Amino acid sequence: MSPVRIVLLALAVAAGCSESEESVPAGTPTPSASTPAPTRSAVAVGSDHGQAWSTLAPKDDGYRLQGGSLDGAKVSVGDDRVKLKTDAGTLAKVKLKDYGFKVYRDDEHESAKVKRKGAGFQLSSPEGARWGELTTSGGTLSGEAVTIETGAGTHSIKRGGTVVGTVQAAIEPRAAVFLAVTELPMEQRVAAMVFVQEKVR
Numbered sequence: 001m002s003p004v005r006i007v008l009l010a011l012a013v014a015a016g017c018s019e020s021e022e023s024v025p026a027g028t029p030t031p032s033a034s035t036p037a038p039t040r041s042a043v044a045v046g047s048d049h050g051q052a053w054s055t056l057a058p059k060d061d062g063y064r065l066q067g068g069s070l071d072g073a074k075v076s077v078g079d080d081r082v083k084l085k086t087d088a089g090t091l092a093k094v095k096l097k098d099y100g101f102k103v104y105r106d107d108e109h110e111s112a113k114v115k116r117k118g119a120g121f122q123l124s125s126p127e128g129a130r131w132g133e134l135t136t137s138g139g140t141l142s143g144e145a146v147t148i149e150t151g152a153g154t155h156s157i158k159r160g161g162t163v164v165g166t167v168q169a170a171i172e173p174r175a176a177v178f179l180a181v182t183e184l185p186m187e188q189r190v191a192a193m194v195f196v197q198e199k200v201r
Contacts (some may be wrong), residue, residue, distance in 0.1 A: 041058060044167070070187065094194075103192050111126065112184060119174075120135035121134045131181070134178065134180070135177070141182075148173050157180045171193065
């Protein structure tokens with residue numbers, strides 16, 4: 001192939017790539033099985049009123065819980081899912097869907113449905129009853145205001161004015177805000193938080 005043809009081919013490929021990138025709407029969070037994992041670091045997680053719950057200690061395939069009632073439990077991060085499990089079985093699973101993701105209380109039974117909505121998320125029960133919406137700065141769930149405050153390297157997530165979760169600021173606000181979903185037990189909230197942190201871009 002002549003040098004001229006090689007140059008023309010390279011320009012055509014570059015133009016095609018540019019058009020593909022421009023066709024993706026800006027600011028839309030997109031769960032992706034091919035999303036590269038962010039750099040992980042150990043993060044302390046607190047539950048209601050900021051009480052210590054556990055620490056997410058990084059591992060090659062996710063995290064291990066250190067401390068608390070689920071000490072030693074694993075949070076595995078797969079291509080399209082996150083699982084929180086102990087030796088006794090799966091306590092929480094979050095799985096990628098076309099519209100967003102679903103949260104499960106084990107390997108099969110659904111707990112919540114989460115749809116992408118602009119830069120935020122719309123949450124509902126498995127039966128379709130709407131719970132509300134979450135954004136990077138908070139939102140509303142079941143008529144209660146959700147806010148997120150950051151100070152001294154920690155996010156404090158409040159619902160109805162009460163702290164319902166805390167996490168160190170290595171976790172992005174749009175992920176940390178899932179600690180406000182008190183319709184779910186803490187292990188499912190943490191699994192959803194990890195999924196958004198690792199898989200939603």
